[in-house]
Amino acid sequence: MTAGSSTGARHASPVRRARKIAPWVYFLIAVAAVLVLSAVRVLAGATDLTSSGTVQAALTAAVPLAMAALAGMWAERGGVVNIGLEGMMVLGTFGAGYAGYQWGPWAAVAFGLLLGVVGGLLHAVATVSFGVDHIISGVAINLLAPGAALFLSKLYFADAPGGGQKQSPRIADAPKVTVPGLSDVLGTVEGKHWFFVSDVAGVLRGLVTEVSLLTVLAALLIVWSGWVLWRTPFGLRLRSCGEAPTAAESLGVNVYRYKYLAVIASGGFAGLGGAFLAVSSGQFRDGQTGGRGFIGLAAMIFGNWRPGGLATGATLFGYTDALALRGSAAVHALLLLLGIALVVVAVVQYRSGHHVLSAVAAALGVLFGYWYFASDEVPAELVGAAPYVVTLLVLGLASQRLRPPRMAGEPYRKGQGK
Amino acid sequence: MGRFSPRSLLLGLAAPLGALAFAVLVCAVILGVTGHSPLDTVDAMVSAAQRPRTFVNSLNSATTYYLAAVAVAIGFKMKLFNIGVDGQYRLAAMLSAALAGATFMEGLPSFLRVALTVVAAMLVGAGWAGVAALLKVTRGVSEVISTIMLNAIATYLVSYLLNPARLAEDRPGSNNVGTRPIDGGGQVAGLEIPGSSSQLFGLVFLAALVGFGYWFVLARTRFGFELKATGLSESAAVASGVSVKKMVLVSMLLSGAVAGLVGMPQLLGSSYSYSLDFPPGIGFIGIAVALLGRNHPVGMALAALLWGFLDNSSNSLDVAGVPREIVGIMQGVIVLSVVVAYELVRRYRVRAEQRDVGTALGRTKTAEEASA
Numbered sequence: 102m103t104a105g106s107s108t109g110a111r112h113a114s115p116v117r118r119a120r121k122i123a124p125w126v127y128f129l130i131a132v133a134a135v136l137v138l139s140a141v142r143v144l145a146g147a148t149d150l151t152s153s154g155t156v157q158a159a160l161t162a163a164v165p166l167a168m169a170a171l172a173g174m175w176a177e178r179g180g181v182v183n184i185g186l187e188g189m190m191v192l193g194t195f196g197a198g199y200a201g202y203q204w205g206p207w208a209a210v211a212f213g214l215l216l217g218v219v220g221g222l223l224h225a226v227a228t229v230s231f232g233v234d235h236i237i238s239g240v241a242i243n244l245l246a247p248g249a250a251l252f253l254s255k256l257y258f259a260d261a262p263g264g265g266q267k268q269s270p271r272i273a274d275a276p277k278v279t280v281p282g283l284s285d286v287l288g289t290v291e292g293k294h295w296f297f298v299s300d301v302a303g304v305l306r307g308l309v310t311e312v313s314l315l316t317v318l319a320a321l322l323i324v325w326s327g328w329v330l331w332r333t334p335f336g337l338r339l340r341s342c343g344e345a346p347t348a349a350e351s352l353g354v355n356v357y358r359y360k361y362l363a364v365i366a367s368g369g370f371a372g373l374g375g376a377f378l379a380v381s382s383g384q385f386r387d388g389q390t391g392g393r394g395f396i397g398l399a400a401m402i403f404g405n406w407r408p409g410g411l412a413t414g415a416t417l418f419g420y421t422d423a424l425a426l427r428g429s430a431a432v433h434a435l436l437l438l439l440g441i442a443l444v445v446v447a448v449v450q451y452r453s454g455h456h457v458l459s460a461v462a463a464a465l466g467v468l469f470g471y472w473y474f475a476s477d478e479v480p481a482e483l484v485g486a487a488p489y490v491v492t493l494l495v496l497g498l499a500s501q502r503l504r505p506p507r508m509a510g511e512p513y514r515k516g517q518g519k
Numbered sequence: 520m521g522r523f524s525p526r527s528l529l530l531g532l533a534a535p536l537g538a539l540a541f542a543v544l545v546c547a548v549i550l551g552v553t554g555h556s557p558l559d560t561v562d563a564m565v566s567a568a569q570r571p572r573t574f575v576n577s578l579n580s581a582t583t584y585y586l587a588a589v590a591v592a593i594g595f596k597m598k599l600f601n602i603g604v605d606g607q608y609r610l611a612a613m614l615s616a617a618l619a620g621a622t623f624m625e626g627l628p629s630f631l632r633v634a635l636t637v638v639a640a641m642l643v644g645a646g647w648a649g650v651a652a653l654l655k656v657t658r659g660v661s662e663v664i665s666t667i668m669l670n671a672i673a674t675y676l677v678s679y680l681l682n683p684a685r686l687a688e689d690r691p692g693s694n695n696v697g698t699r700p701i702d703g704g705g706q707v708a709g710l711e712i713p714g715s716s717s718q719l720f721g722l723v724f725l726a727a728l729v730g731f732g733y734w735f736v737l738a739r740t741r742f743g744f745e746l747k748a749t750g751l752s753e754s755a756a757v758a759s760g761v762s763v764k765k766m767v768l769v770s771m772l773l774s775g776a777v778a779g780l781v782g783m784p785q786l787l788g789s790s791y792s793y794s795l796d797f798p799p800g801i802g803f804i805g806i807a808v809a810l811l812g813r814n815h816p817v818g819m820a821l822a823a824l825l826w827g828f829l830d831n832s833s834n835s836l837d838v839a840g841v842p843r844e845i846v847g848i849m850q851g852v853i854v855l856s857v858v859v860a861y862e863l864v865r866r867y868r869v870r871a872e873q874r875d876v877g878t879a880l881g882r883t884k885t886a887e888e889a890s891a
Contacts, residue, residue: 184602184663223855231859236600236663240806241854248847255842256553392674395667402664482682486675489668496660 137441139300145434149427151300153291156307158426161381163419164319165190165390168374169397170404170411171326172217172367177406178330179363180343181228182510184239186371187394188246189220193375195250198269198385199257201376206275210315210376217372218365220246225364229357232512243394251387258385267387272380278317280309315377320412322370327408339363343506347518356513371397399492405503418488425484432479435487440469446498455501462498526871534864535811535822538857545856546849555841563839567832571714578719580827582726582784583798585820587805589733590644590778592814594662596737597750597770603651603666604778605802606673607644612782613677613698615640616793617686619786620699632705637725637783644779645772647673652771656764662771670802681795690794697794707787720788729777734816746770778802807854813861826850 135151142150149155169186176183183189196216201209220242227238251267258264263271287306291299330336341349342359350356371394378393379385396418403417404410424431443466451459496503547557567573587604594601601607618624619636627635651669654660681687687696709718737743749756749766757763781801782793790797808826812819829850833843 182663184667227855227859231862233858233862236602237806237810237858238855240602240803241851241858244803244807244854245848245851248844248851252549252842252844252848255844392671395671398664399668480679480682482679483675486672489671493654493665493668493672496665497654497658500658500660 135300135304136297137438139297141434141437141441142300143296145430145437147430147434148294149424149431150434151303153288153303153306153310155420155423155427155431156304157311158423159416159420160307160312160316161419162422163415164313164316164381165374165378165393166397166400166418167319167323167412167415168370168377169394170400170415171323171408172370172374173398173401174404174406174408174411175326175330175370176221176224176364176367177401177506177509178340178343179360179367180346180506180508180511180513181224181360181364181367182235182239183224183364183367183371184236184398185220185224185242185246185394186239186367186397187390187392188239188242188244189217189224189368189371190375190378190390190394190397191246191250192216192220193372194379194385194389195253195269195375196372197376197379198254198272201272201380202261202264202270202384205273206315206380209272209380210275210318210373213372213376213379214369215372217368217370217375219368220372221365221368224368225361229360229364229513232514234512235510247388250385254385254387269379269385271384274383275313275315275380277311277313279311284310313381315380319373319377322373323408323412330408340506342513343509346508346511346513350515350518357515360513396488399488402503402505403492403495406505417491421484421487425481430478432481432484433473433477435484436469436473436476436479439487439491440466440473442466443469443494443498446494450498458498465494465498527868530864530868531813534860535813535818535857538811538853538860541856541860542849542852545852546845549848550841550845559839560836560841560845563835563841564832567835568828571712572717573828573831573835575712575715575717575719576831577824577827578723579717579784579789580830581820581823582720582723583781583801584804584808584826585726585823586729586777586781586784587801588808588812588819588823589729589805589816590774590781591802591805591809592812592819593733593770593774593777595750595809595814597746597766599750599767599770599774600663601648601651601666601771601774601778602663602806603648603669603802604774604781604805605800606666606670607647607775607778608781608802609677609797609799610647610673611640611643611779612786612797613680613686613793614643615779615783616698616701616786617680619701619705620792622699624705625702627704629704633707633787636701636705636787637780640779640783641776642779644777644781645775648771648775648778649768652768652775655771656768681793687794695794695796697792700792701787705787706791709788718788720784722784722788725780725783729780730816730820742769778805781805807850810854811857 138151142148169190172186172189173183193213193216197209197213200212224238224242227233227241228235254269255266258269259266261270284306287302287309290302291306293299328336330340338349338354339359339362341352341354342356342363346356346360349359374393374397375390378389382389397415400414400418401411403414404412421435424435443462447459447463447466450456450462546560550557550560587608590604590607591601615636618639619632624632624635647669648666651660651662651665654665655662679685681696681698683689683696687698689696707721709721710723712719735743737747745756745761746766748759749761749763753763756766782797785798786793804826808819808822811822811825829846833846836843836845
């Protein structure tokens, strides 16, 4: 299998994409983004925009979202839409609460994963074996899972020391690591508030200070998923089930088996996301996921069904979360950032000939800019809506650049392809 | 094969009843394993059903659920998933509650006030659904994704507007906030039911009217025919001159308008204001009820009643020492098993029909031939 895998991957990869972006372009985009951030920081006087504390909080918030997005990607690459992510995350939070307070954070992670897999299996049985509509099955799981979690939490946590009917006892946090020396040096630079340099230092310091091992694990899982799905024959077959299942069938791929694996993996990642959430907030609580499964779905779409993209999306959404926690000046600056991003979209769309879209994007961009200059703060209640608004904007203004798996959500039955 | 042959009737009933039986079985096993007596649970639910109060409350809940189910079903008939009923009804209920409670409304005659409130709710619901429709028609954005996003945005929008500085006021003596209460002239009187302390929503008739309208439009109008045709085969509909984009837009707006009504019975018949404790999540119940009732006007009414009864009997479970969350599990299992059951019945029916055709043509196909 392993010997065949490298050749298989080599045969698979020469399909050239129309526009492959070189790594240095990504680097330039990142530098440009930090430049804009520091300009906005200076302009708005919002030091929290690039402080290491914000970056740390953003990472913590982004990890469950990234896992949910990864879960969505696995399922949809296998051709199954998974709206049940939210429910599977709920199962994950309960599993983490149950195992976590008794046997520590790693048991919490393992148990959350396990319960997520149970949810995934349920979705797989309904959608793959019985051909139930994917959305309906997902909605049913979203109805079922919170009820089940609450039922079980009443059963197991009500009498546990420190627990309650709707919450588990405390879970110990996972170990955190800091790169010694580097963190302090960067801290000194960050404190100077120099243009650009301090901002870079702040972001870097956030990335190397008190990083939870769960965050590291999440990052590794994203990279691993990308490698498995795009660089191994297994991944090629799994993705072929999402693009053209009947073609895959004609080549001897057992489509049912791959779809099952994809959806079970999806459930597992969603469960992990829930477990990370429970461990990092110290316990299981009823309603803890608060729609994160759906934000994960949004991050996946934002990231164009690819691991790098969804990680970016999750980080971005985690970042808005972190800013909301940090107070109004930083959030207010977010409006300006959104306006600038929209103007960039307008320019890109204009250059590729979509003049109407470009005009709409420009108008919206100007509107956000006007909102920024005409107001002093953004109401805290509206900040939470940012990920959803951004996703709608991406879908509305840049959807021609999105390439979802072609047959995601379509029913498939063996031997009935046309 | 006639539409009402005994077999088709039996098959039609087999799926929902089978799913119900399966859900009861699953819950009995769960209760048994966790050390509760399934029989006690049944006993508690049956004795709850005999109380007039439970009956009235179930009917009230069913009124709300039925409206949500019709809203979902309008989309379903066209293969459109309006997951956004949830956000549409909450935004509509909140804004229309603010309108109905406003001081300038108090001078108007009662009928006009109620009508204005209801129309405003329908407009808001349709408007919010219209965003998704517009995105779908102009940009091809899947309505599933856009309505999920719009649900979340509605949540934040409502919490933004539900602030003493904006459309709401503090409730003295609690940390609840709500819109200005609607006074007597803007309310819809309930119906007294003998033996029950709670009243039946006056707007139960509105739900019945909407159900009738749903049936009439789908079964007796050209628009309804085109809607169903588009749902069954888009290419055939296009070939016969139906504009799919127009149908998407209109059906989504209609679905949103009905979704706007979902909050009305509760708002005008019981709460009289939109506050933090206004019932959430009814949009998703509507999906479940529409599925269980197979988008049929009567089927959905029965399903809504069942859902309302399950919800209201959960109170008496606590008294019997059974965790009331078992009802939530049961509802979830019902939805999941009913869709599986429908699929199994559909497959069986296709096979049976192929067999019938085979017999009619003078030879009997084997099962393998028929399924190929």
